[in-house]
Amino acid sequence: MLGSAAQNVIALSDSVFLYHLSEQDFAAIGFVGVFYLVVAAIGYGFSRGGQLLIARRMGAMEPEQVGRIFYSMVYYELGLAIVMFLFMQYGCYYFFSLFIDSDIIFYKSLEYLEYRSWGVFFSYIGVAIIALYTGVARTSFIVIDTVVLAVVNIALDYGLVFGHWGLPQMGIAGAGLASTVAEVVAFVVFGLYILFDQHARIYRLFHLPKVDFSLIRKQYKLSFPIVAQAFVGLGSWFVFFGIVENLGERELAITNLVRMVYLILSIPCWGFSSGVNTLVSNFIGQQKRQAVVPIIWKTAKLSWISTMIIALPVVIFPTYLLYPLLGGEDMSLITDAQPIFWVLLIILSSFAVGGVFFNGLVGTGATYYGLKIQTWCAVFYLAYIYIEVNFTHGGLAWAWASEIFYWLAMIILTYRYLVSNRWHGFRL
Template sequence: MKLDISYREIWRVAYPIILGSVAQNILNITDTAFLGRVGEIALGGGVLGGLLYHVLLMLGWGMAMGGQIIVARRVGEGANEAVGRVVEHLLFTLGAFAILIMLFAHTLHPAFFSIAVRSNLVCDSASSFFGYRLFGLPFAFLTYSLNAFLIGITRTKVITLTSFITVFVNIVLDYGLIFGNFGLPPMGVRGAALASVIAEIAGAIFLLVYISRMNVRKYKLFNFSSFSKKLLKSILDISWPLMLQFSLSIFVWFVFFLIIEKMGETPLAVSNIVRSIYIIIMIPIWGFASATNSFVSQHIGKGKSDQVVKLVVKVMVITLASVLVLSALILLLDNSIIKIYTNDEHLINATLPVIRVIAIAALTMASAFISFNGVSGTGSTKVSFAIEVFSLTFYLGWAYLIAITLGKSLSLVWTSEVLYGIMVTVISIIYLRTGRWKNRVV
């Protein structure tokens, strides 16, 4: 059967998400660049505090992704009137969930960092960053819920505008709150966290106002009809493996950075710079992966399951091409790009070898994310969770072996990313080709 979706259509849906990701990840780039001027301790604290925050963030992202899969399936089935209730249940549930997480994390995070981090200075910096950053969680969850609606119905252009508003606010406040410009108090690493929180609030409010003025009557959005335990159960049945999977993935990355922290403050600072550059290369991957999720679910809803594998391969081709271009540019301009983050020659020279590793790793991640989101888009989220657990076990084991047991170089530690990308790609493609997902009902 001939695939009825073109590269143009894939790009039409994916590019606003990609642009949104560009803007969203400038938050990370901006924080890292400013904190690099503060010093190695601020860089290390920012990355550890930020990663722990993202562990919690991924709980909401996972549930929103489950809602997005259901939204896309209903659109594919032509049941548009059922979409609004799914989104409303996401909004209420994630709002309550965010408050519970904040209360729990606010109480426990100082003790957690004191146990997990060897350096007292890095520990204090990470705890300060996280304590402020935590207040952005409800607004991030609100944005994720609304994005699930937009991506599920493949109307993604407003995501770009929202993200750029968020970034603009963050850049201005980073400059003001980290260093004490514009008459604001100099807050250092806490200022970076507070700037991101205020930026998230601004983005969430804009997106809510924009969608409330859209013509969404056919989806019955914001009707706020009665609460349905059955619908919530359906959302959670799809979402809980994604929630655990995404949070586990970021938590493993957090542990990965804790392993690097044991190598010293300089490797940790280098890895924060590398992480920021790596995220730039990953931007198109996330955009195409989100599009893959919706495309796969919609195709199954339309009764076109036979096209799914071809669809995943087609998205993979365009993603690999995009990442190849970005990786080549990063390698060509590596020294100039690193100088955005630091003017310390020692850090620059230590970062260069690791940049070459992540340029290769990004290509394996491109195929991994697309094939993996193909699996989750079928509704087989328990299978995708199992794939993630299996692959991350090897990922973390390899990192510990290289860094702690054998005491090898930082660039070799980062080859964990290559190993993970290859494993996820192979397992996901094998599962998709078995066709065992075709009878999955969501």
């Protein structure tokens, strides 16, 4: 759960400190934070293809193939990181101008990315390492590394956003720098762990292979639909924030608060979704296809129960439970967001099941069908939001309700495909 939520942890800590800085900074991080989540999701999506291949090889008792798959994944992620870095440095000025009306939000978003963009190199290699250890089903150190990431990020956010401990007061730019440094530290810690990992030799991690373009193409072919799914899913969320920004900075700040709570409460589902990828692929590698749908059902039930355990108290008592993070003289933002929290509870209920089912489908290798499902759902999602915000004026609650319809459609379409057994013919 923690490994899958690394970017969520960063986004959360950045948002909390900027909430205490100013409402404008908090609104800006809501917009640019979602944009960076899309960037991170692209790298994460490409790593999932490698994760599926590693899990499949482990299920087939071929651990010596793991290192070759891992390094092919790293080579590709590095090339992709260069492309994304150049886009964030030189293309975002023009890209953001298409979505943002407020000059303050526009320039604060660019200020954040000036430092945050450097972290993409360590983020992309980091997700490759996470994919490696998730694929071989040895995830314990991911917890430690994510804790290191969170602690460093929180400490540097406190110092750089407000100018404590002799550090310069950089505001939203400080949050971007803090997150980048935290990713560097987490990467170094995981690198040291690999050096002392006894299983690394079994996986041939100390043998640097030549660039295998055929294997990279295979991973790309498997991963591209996953990346496109992430781009469509989070990209539509990014457009949603752009549409809400047109309603005003206050509405954007409320939406960012709800997003922040959403990120916290969705952590169980992200973890179970990543885990079900490995389980499904590993079971297929063992020629146990009959166990796939039952294990997805069991994982979905665990995901829903875990999500509801942490979500219900937050939704029912948001003022009390969010006060330690967001406490201050003005709690009106939480009060104004409370109606959206009830909508969020229904969203989380459907997401906890839909996210696991969808990632179970991805684990079978049917990634192109998954892309088809998500694209149609996203088109419906964006059309609904555009009409709701611009024509019906039902308010933020009805705009957020689009997430419910999105995940219900995902559950129905994914379940129908899984029980049809059409995925049995896929080979990795």
